[in-house]
Amino acid sequence: MSAIKDTKQDRIFKTFNYAFLTVALLIVLYPVIYIVSASISDPNLVSQGKMWLFPKGITFEGYKRVFGNEQIWIGYRNTILYTVLGTAINLAVTLPAAYALARKDFAGRNVIMAMFVFTMFFSGGLIPTYLLVKGLGLVNTIWAMVLPNAAAIWNIIICRVFFQVSIPKELEEAAIMDGCSTTKMFFKIIIPLSTPIIAVMALFYGVGHWNNYFNALIYLSDQNLYPLQLVLRQILVLQEMSSGTAGATAMANKAELAAIIKYAVMIVSTLPIIIVYPFLQRFFVKGVMIGSLKG
Template sequence: MHSTAIKESKGDRVFLIANYIYLTIALIIVAYPLIYIMSASISNPQYVGSGEMWLFPKDITFEGYKRVFQEEKIWSGYLNTIIYTVLGTALSLAITLPAAYAMSRKDFFGRNFFMGMFMVTMFFSGGLIPSYLLVKDLNMVNTIWAIIVPGAASIYNIIVTRTFFMSTIPRELEEAAQIDGASTTRLFFTVIIPLSMPIIAVMALFYGVGQWNSYFSALIYLNDETKYPLQMILRQILVLQQMSAETGSIVEASTAEALSDKAEIAALVKYAVIIIATLPIIAIYPFLQRYFVQGVMIGSVKG
């Protein structure tokens, strides 16, 4: 029996080896920061600051995590971030999905006009000051709505979702449901949404990660520390560490030593908070990966 396997040419082997080399380098570039942060979070900050700890932990200590678990401000920030992320993602999906579906319907009168108006906002905006004045006039400053509402919809995400609806949902299926007496609202919730789980997972991940990592809106609109998200707490830790490092050389020895101790503690807490802040996203992504890949591939077929 003759083998049906196709013999690889020399060029194929070279290409395969080059791919493995490239992927190995890419893996190292991506994995090194993660390993470094995990190692730094349990290493003596003196070794981290001096550069002696560059990959694996040195002089292991869990003081950073101990401080995190004891710090009420960090946990309140964690709770705020969870609330902002859950509510913000839910609101974003509630806006994005109906808007994208409406834009995908060929029988929707004026859809090209509305799509053009949406596109304009991708290239032109009022700027930070008008945005702040608008939020202030709506009495949303220092409230949860200042974090959730201004960025509730992304035109890019609406376009991707619209493309998914146009390229994936058969028009014949919609017509069959309408013949059976289904209204547009019922059609959307009972037919379109169940068939759109891949793109819903993608949008939920996009909006959720964006909301989870966001700090700029809180920096601009919030002045009550009890409402700060976790990223703002982390920013305060980084600022404290930077200020301690900059002022340590121009103050008295005893004060400089105290600031140095604060900076070391801040460094430990900083890396521990980064790990804790990243864990939820890392834990959720494997469950959404199948939908994520499928939704991105289908949603990018045509525009």
């Protein structure tokens, strides 16, 4: 059986698509290569524009300064703790809430869902939130980084749609007829069938915790509790301030060092997420498709 040949219009369309995707790839890939190259290049060549793609005058001084800072490692430890603990709490809150709201036999689910959605548009504001966190005794503790954002309403909606669309109702009815309780059905049947959405939610929440610095800026004063992003912010701010208060020659050297540290900091802070993302990419795409459905 011969394969169907592409028409002239099909070939033109494919050519246009390949050309467009190639240009898009170059636009996205160039800044990544530039930052990696700049982080190991001579800062003089970078500032003069002589390094535009591949590294020149290779030096690892920026990485030595970054990793030689003990606070960096403390920040890494704290960020990993906040990310793992926070993501676990997020999933423990989001999945049961979404499943309960997805069940048609749950009385008042529409009212509760409306209340949840209301909070997406109207919140108490920063000051009342701070006073609440302070009143609960969470200020300057690790819990201030994980409990105030224990669940995102939009993620609950995505999980709710997944449970409504992807879990067969007949399977739940059969489990109930066999005497399975709701709790047992959730842990023994629903969760094992929900691996894609769990991976997507773990990615969403994990990236949010990894990049989070605003809560730390508000609730934390102990530097031993600072996450990586806040530590890196302090390094860059202090470096720029010190370069601005030095003499002319020292200022130039400080500015060069600040530039190379800046690029090294970008790599240090984003590399773990870049490494993890490819393993969850297929789940991420499915999660985006789920979010496009109405439920």
